[in-house]
Amino acid sequence: MRRPFFLAAAASLALGLMTATALPALADTADTVVTFTITGGSLTISAPASVNLGSVVSGATSISGQIGPVTVTDQRGTLNGTWTATAISTDFTTGGATPHETIPNINVTYSPGPATATTGTGTFTPGPGGIINVPRVAFTGTELQGNNSATWNPTLTINIPSGTVAGTYTGTVTHSVG
Numbered sequence: 001m002r003r004p005f006f007l008a009a010a011a012s013l014a015l016g017l018m019t020a021t022a023l024p025a026l027a028d029t030a031d032t033v034v035t036f037t038i039t040g041g042s043l044t045i046s047a048p049a050s051v052n053l054g055s056v057v058s059g060a061t062s063i064s065g066q067i068g069p070v071t072v073t074d075q076r077g078t079l080n081g082t083w084t085a086t087a088i089s090t091d092f093t094t095g096g097a098t099p100h101e102t103i104p105n106i107n108v109t110y111s112p113g114p115a116t117a118t119t120g121t122g123t124f125t126p127g128p129g130g131i132i133n134v135p136r137v138a139f140t141g142t143e144l145q146g147n148n149s150a151t152w153n154p155t156l157t158i159n160i161p162s163g164t165v166a167g168t169y170t171g172t173v174t175h176s177v178g
Helices: 002-022
Strands: 043-046 062-066 070-089 092-094 108-111 115-126 136-152 155-159 173-177
Antiparallel strands (some): 043 070, 070 173, 115 136
């Protein structure tokens, strides 16, 4: 009679093993926090190295012309960023006359005109223009998202005082951005 008990115990053990192997194994997890950095680039401005506005006859009251494309390139990758570009002029002087003849920078006006090209997301606004004997706002970028750029072609007007001598006059218009 021991056999039926032994068979019953063996059947019970076999059923227990089947039940144990049928259960899912406990899962173990491991989290990894992953980070990376996007570094901001530079904010730059470019303008033509030189431009010739042409010539006027002695006694003319002004000379005017566009100085070529000025471009702000913003690679900083900002969120709601801003930049402001300014322009300032030196006096204009002759190189040949002795003593040198000077047209003061108070006679130099700057008109940025509209943007000729833009990239990226933001609002790009020309400055009011005016006399550039001190830094004046040429253009602004506001509400900037990511990288962007703006280009404009400003007009420079030089009012020539009466009695100014004939000659080639040279001055420098400096653009800055910050």
